[in-house]
Amino acid sequence: MSTQDPYVRFEICEQTRIGTLWLDGAGGVNKIDHAFGQALLDRVGELAEIEGLAGVVVASAHRDWCVGADLDYLYRERDHERLLGVVLALTRAYRALETLGVPVVAALTGSALGGGFELALACHHRVALDSGRVKLGLPEVSLGVIPGAGGTQRLPRLIGFQAALELISQGRVLPAPVAQAKGLVDALEPTAEAVMEAAKAWIVAHPGHKAAWDRRGFTWPAPAPDSQDARNLFMAGSAMLYKKTAGAYPAAEAAFTAAQEGARLDFDRALELEARLFVKLAASDGAKDMIRTFFFHKNAADKLEGLPHSEQPDFVKVAVLGAGMMGAGLAWICARAGYQVVLKDIAQPALDRGMAHIGKQAAKLARKQGPEQADAVLARIRPALELEALRGADLVIEAVFEDIGLKHRVIREVEPLMAPDGVFASNTSALPITDLAAGSGRPAQFVGLHFFSPVEVMPLLEVIEGRDTSSATVGRCLAFGQRIRKTPIVVGDGFGFYTTRVFTAYVLEGAQLVAEGHDPAIIEWAARVAGMAVPPLQVFDEITLVLGKHVVAGSKPYLGDRLALPGADLVARMVDELGRTGRAGGAGFYDYTDGRRVGLWPGLADLADGPPTETGVQYLAYRLLAVQAAEAARVLDEGILKRARDAELGAVLGLGFAPPSGGPLAWMDRQGLVALVGRLDYLAGSCGDRYAPAPILVDMAARGERFFPVG
Numbered sequence: 001m002s003t004q005d006p007y008v009r010f011e012i013c014e015q016t017r018i019g020t021l022w023l024d025g026a027g028g029v030n031k032i033d034h035a036f037g038q039a040l041l042d043r044v045g046e047l048a049e050i051e052g053l054a055g056v057v058v059a060s061a062h063r064d065w066c067v068g069a070d071l072d073y074l075y076r077e078r079d080h081e082r083l084l085g086v087v088l089a090l091t092r093a094y095r096a097l098e099t100l101g102v103p104v105v106a107a108l109t110g111s112a113l114g115g116g117f118e119l120a121l122a123c124h125h126r127v128a129l130d131s132g133r134v135k136l137g138l139p140e141v142s143l144g145v146i147p148g149a150g151g152t153q154r155l156p157r158l159i160g161f162q163a164a165l166e167l168i169s170q171g172r173v174l175p176a177p178v179a180q181a182k183g184l185v186d187a188l189e190p191t192a193e194a195v196m197e198a199a200k201a202w203i204v205a206h207p208g209h210k211a212a213w214d215r216r217g218f219t220w221p222a223p224a225p226d227s228q229d230a231r232n233l234f235m236a237g238s239a240m241l242y243k244k245t246a247g248a249y250p251a252a253e254a255a256f257t258a259a260q261e262g263a264r265l266d267f268d269r270a271l272e273l274e275a276r277l278f279v280k281l282a283a284s285d286g287a288k289d290m291i292r293t294f295f296f297h298k299n300a301a302d303k304l305e306g307l308p309h310s311e312q313p314d315f316v317k318v319a320v321l322g323a324g325m326m327g328a329g330l331a332w333i334c335a336r337a338g339y340q341v342v343l344k345d346i347a348q349p350a351l352d353r354g355m356a357h358i359g360k361q362a363a364k365l366a367r368k369q370g371p372e373q374a375d376a377v378l379a380r381i382r383p384a385l386e387l388e389a390l391r392g393a394d395l396v397i398e399a400v401f402e403d404i405g406l407k408h409r410v411i412r413e414v415e416p417l418m419a420p421d422g423v424f425a426s427n428t429s430a431l432p433i434t435d436l437a438a439g440s441g442r443p444a445q446f447v448g449l450h451f452f453s454p455v456e457v458m459p460l461l462e463v464i465e466g467r468d469t470s471s472a473t474v475g476r477c478l479a480f481g482q483r484i485r486k487t488p489i490v491v492g493d494g495f496g497f498y499t500t501r502v503f504t505a506y507v508l509e510g511a512q513l514v515a516e517g518h519d520p521a522i523i524e525w526a527a528r529v530a531g532m533a534v535p536p537l538q539v540f541d542e543i544t545l546v547l548g549k550h551v552v553a554g555s556k557p558y559l560g561d562r563l564a565l566p567g568a569d570l571v572a573r574m575v576d577e578l579g580r581t582g583r584a585g586g587a588g589f590y591d592y593t594d595g596r597r598v599g600l601w602p603g604l605a606d607l608a609d610g611p612p613t614e615t616g617v618q619y620l621a622y623r624l625l626a627v628q629a630a631e632a633a634r635v636l637d638e639g640i641l642k643r644a645r646d647a648e649l650g651a652v653l654g655l656g657f658a659p660p661s662g663g664p665l666a667w668m669d670r671q672g673l674v675a676l677v678g679r680l681d682y683l684a685g686s687c688g689d690r691y692a693p694a695p696i697l698v699d700m701a702a703r704g705e706r707f708f709p710v711g
């Protein structure tokens, strides 16, 4: 017997009386849309009618098991009541399955994410395919919502509060083997068939099974919620969470509340509480903005939608010039992606340092995937001092010192050795690509590929088109970027392109606020309250004040005196007179002991004017975001940014611009452009021209426009 349904169908084996509930969504994907809950509830109702039902396997007819909420629906829906209805239907369906009275097993032959993984949690037992391809977990918080169909209730009851909240509040998704080690799944099997067999065998062995929390005498994984240990954990946990999020991530806090409050309630009431918290977030601008940037925009960029395409073949031999901080990392990620790599420097000690860094990456990979994997990657990297090693390279990425004369020399030296159709890329962080291409004999094949540090971790690749860069060159580089798994933005040329312009505005404003006499501790905290991933003085120390000084000086021919602020003078004084160059130098805005940040340097107060007429956390938080948003708008106005998508992805992925805002354009939309322009005019008058609203903002405000239509 079997039934047909657009989402879920079931069949029953006449011999074993085991039913299989097949997730069989349209288009080969199991997504949870507004009608899924009711469909599942209907099927479970039909299952309940079957006489002698021995148990149920929940299985997928597709490659993935269930990828979670249909984000097209979630992004559009703003009506609280409708959303609540949809979520409660889902919750009810999961609960009906869980309390069917027979054992229910999730046969996880593919990924189960978000609402999909919550369905797996509502099953009594989880068997997964033993493969890193199978990803499991609750990523909701990274999209500004919380799990809404029992995730914040079932996971803590399964693996304990601390472990569950760590995963949920960071939105972490784990490969199946790791998920098993953490108790998210019960068993692993080597093949999909074995997963199905193991699921059925478990049913046979556990007749009449109930969820642990539906059994009499259920005990929580320690600590039990009414114990003193749990009270301590909640207190410390919420303090720690606040320290981490500074209140800027409402979803992480709501997940904590749902788990903590839910523990005190009867299970069904707890599910309802969670559903209500979910709806409040899901209907908010915050969630819409995060979903747009981190899901729609990121996916579109990863699929290279609307970007140049090249018919030319992929690169084979990649040469990286300069084995410094960036070069060594670049060589490693290229070799990992399968390219043959030459890492070239001019000095043996520099090359040795670069290879030592690569050795550390290899050791990490060996621990994860075995020594053979790591050795295979290492075997693809050839360190070299001699130019001849570069012969035939079809992609060269230069990461030598940031000096235009040196870069020109290197370009002239290397180009004649390259494959005739090869591409020369510069990883400069600010120098205009057109100016660098003046040293090239084939500027159509010259491009900017701006990576971020640490290059193994940072997900963004900023591709910069010089005046003469061909679209085929960009297309080839985008295919390369896809292979090394970076999310691309493509921008026009100009000093600092996009990301360096905004990042410079941010860190220099940090220094400027110190110079104006604001309390440095409050500056740092305000940045966190604004949602910035890293506070400005801390990150300034990381990149070094020397670099900051260098960028300010280097900007003069291009931006005039735009960056010549008292803050920039303060940085120059710290470097030149006080020898405080940043973390690497052992002293900067912060003091360091053995490389560890120990606190803000008290001497900063003596370098400041002051006291400022206006200050406070909210004022500073606003300024730190506004100065970046104003700069982003200017870059857009100048035509360097070509897509709103790139403005958002570049800022959040490249420099940690407040992820909960969705990006600078979404942040401006949320202020309302009319109000924003007024506020920027005021700040331009009181703090300087860098706040002045770009013409595009003024025009859009006058026309009543926004960057993104309301969800």
Ligand code: NAI
Residues within 6 Å of the ligand: 321, 322, 323, 324, 325, 326, 327, 344, 345, 346, 347, 350, 351, 398, 399, 400, 401, 402, 403, 406, 410, 427, 428, 429, 430, 450, 451, 452, 453
């Ligand atoms: P680094 O100072 O760590 O390394 C530069 C390396 O280039 C040194 O090992 C040096 O020996 C080598 N070198 C100098 N002349 C050379 C030549 N003619 N041929 C081959 N190698 C040569 O510098 P880092 O930080 O790796 O930066 C390199 C480039 O990447 C710069 O243009 C920088 O602006 C850019 N960049 C840096 C980022 C960062 O966070 N450090 C981020 C993004 C871009």
